[in-house]
Amino acid sequence: MIRGASLRGFARLVEELGGDPVAFTERFAISPDALTSEEGLVPITAHDLMLDAVSVDLRCADFGLRLACGQDLSVLGRLALAIQASSTVAEALECASRFMFVHSPALSVGVEPDPRGRREVVALTYRKDLRESPYSPQAMELGLALFHRVAVALTGGLAGLRSVELPHQPLSPVSRYAEYFGVGVSFGCPAAALRVERRLLDQEFRGADAAIRRLAVDYLTGHHTDPERLVSTHVRRALAASIGATPAVLGQIARLLSMHPRTLQRRLAAESTSFEAIVDDVRRDIALRHITTTDLPLGQIAAMAGFAEQSGLSHAVRRWEGTSPSRLRRRTRGTF
Template identity: 80%
Template sequence: MIRGASLRGFACLVEELGGDPREFLERFAIPPRALTSEEGIVPITSHDLMLDTVARELRCPDFGLRLACAQDLSVLGRLALAVQASSTVAQALECASRFMFVHSPALSVGVEPDPRGRREVVALTYRKDLRESPYSPQAMELGLGLFHHVALALVGSLAGLRSVELPHQPLSPVSRYTEFFGADVKFGCPTAALRVERRLLDKEFDSADATIRRLAVEYLADHHTDPERLVSTQVRRVLTASVGAAPAMIASVARLLSMHPRTLQRRLAAESTGFEEILDDVRRDLALRYLTTTDLPLGQVAAMAGFSDQSALSHAVRRWEDATPREVRRRVRGAA
């Protein structure tokens, strides 16, 4: 999932391009309130597919970068308070890395060694967990563009920015990227990142406030649990990797997690969920991903999502989406 705040500016930008934002929301089963209630959450796969589709259908290859310009640090909600009140860039990045899951469990930021081996340079990385959702070029440009936009606002100048790295090939003329980032942009890289001089990490913020930061961090820690610590996250990942290749049985998953099945059931119940509920959610994510991002025959989609046959897939998709698999595929792809 991802917070609805990630769609701030979406409606205005789509309308400027001559599109109907509500039509796109309906097509991707995203509730209209996502545009007005930024604290709500939406499926990140639907969110990202919608961005890619809007860019393609409205012929706006730099849609993600444009949307980044309409946003600021406040899209991160309470996490923004902790980041802004940090004393240095390094402390702000540590906080963002620790609590980015509050915005979306599938996204992460971090500080890593320079991929090009320069000791005086570090990489400020921006990643999406592809175990949770497919790669999206437009969403990646939105995220990295916002990362750059926020860093510029907090620091005042990114004179230490050496280059920008993107995993995909350019969607727009390269000049559009260099104009946006104010630096050299390289494509086809392993990880999205801003390569900056290491000294930038020590840059102090004028907005630093130790008390506000402490209160914000305490609130985040008390009200949000890191999904990485949940047993349900481990079960979900085991099922995501095995559904369609092996029978989805709680005994098998428990064995992989070095637990007794009854212990696993108790741990999941303590997290207000259950094995069958997680399995259904994983099958839903896989089925909808294959339906909306590939041209695979429905029988093959059914097998890869762990269903016994195409009929079982159709019944499940009707339950989830109130539509047939073919209708879901047509809805997402629109006129195409």
């Protein structure tokens, strides 16, 4: 999932381009409320597919960059307060890295060694966990462009930015990227990143306030649980790695996690879920992801999602989405 705040400005921009924002949300089974309620959650795969579709359908190759221009740090909600009140760039990045799961568990930011090997440079990376959702060029450009806007606002200009890196090939003329970021942009790179001089990490913020930062961090800690600490997260990953190849059996997953099956059931119940619910959720993610993003035969997708027959997939998709797999595929591609 991803917070609806990621779609701030979406409706206005789509309308400016001559499109119907509600029609796009309906096409990807996203509640229209997501366009006005920033605290709601949206499935990140549907969110990203919608951005890519808008770019193609409305012939706007730089849609992600344009959408970022209407956003700022506040799209991160309470996390924004903790970041703004940090004392240095390094502290702000540590906070963002620690709590990015509040915005979306599939996204992460970090500080990594320079991919080009320069000791005086570090890479401020922006990544999406592809185990959770397919890669989306427009969503990646939106995220990295917003990351850049936030860094510029916090540092008063982002002095020390050396270059920008993107994993995909250019969607727009290269000059458009240079215009937006103000530096050279490389494509086909291992990760999306802003390459900056290491000294930037020590830059102090004028608005630093230790008390506000502590209150914001305490709130985030008290109201949000890091998915990495949840047993359900590890069950989900184990199932995602094995479903379709081996039966989804509670005892087998319990052994992988070094737990007794009853203990695993109790732990999941304490997290307000169950093994059966997670199996259904994993099957749903795998099935819908491949139906909407690939041309694989439905029979093959059924097997990948752990269904014995294609009919099982069809029944499940009707339960999840209220339509057939083939119609869902056509709907997301705008061919209906």
